Amino acid sequence: MLSWMAWTMPSALFFIGIASLLLVMTILEIRKPCVERKGWLPISTTRGDRLFIGLLSSAFLHLLFLGLTDVTLWVAFGISVVIMAALLRWG
Structure with a gap:
């Protein structure tokens, strides 16, 4: 399915890290809205x-x-x- 992309471990870890940051920020915003x-x-x-x-x-x-x-x-x-x-x- 993703054979058109040249995925390497560093690039996969990078995008997993960004997705994790966004997930944590979303959970924090739901639990404790910031000002x-x-x-x-x-x-x-x-x-x-x-x-x-x-x-x-x-x-x-x-x-x-x-x-x-x-x-x-x-x-x-x-x-x-x-x-x-x-x-x-x-x-």
Whole structure:
């Protein structure tokens, strides 16, 4: 059925991770609706806003690592996890 796509384990894990994040955010929103709050970001944000900003930041960081360094992407992944955690907690 999906033979037209070149699925690899990293790409499958990536999409499973994104789907899991969306599922967790949906459950959190149903159980405990969030309100906008002002953190260290210059705008008032909700959990979903901070998740979106974190995903965009991670994507751009990975592109920078691909384009400007020869360092393994695991370093960019580690930095992205820290940035995402900080954005979701204090952003």
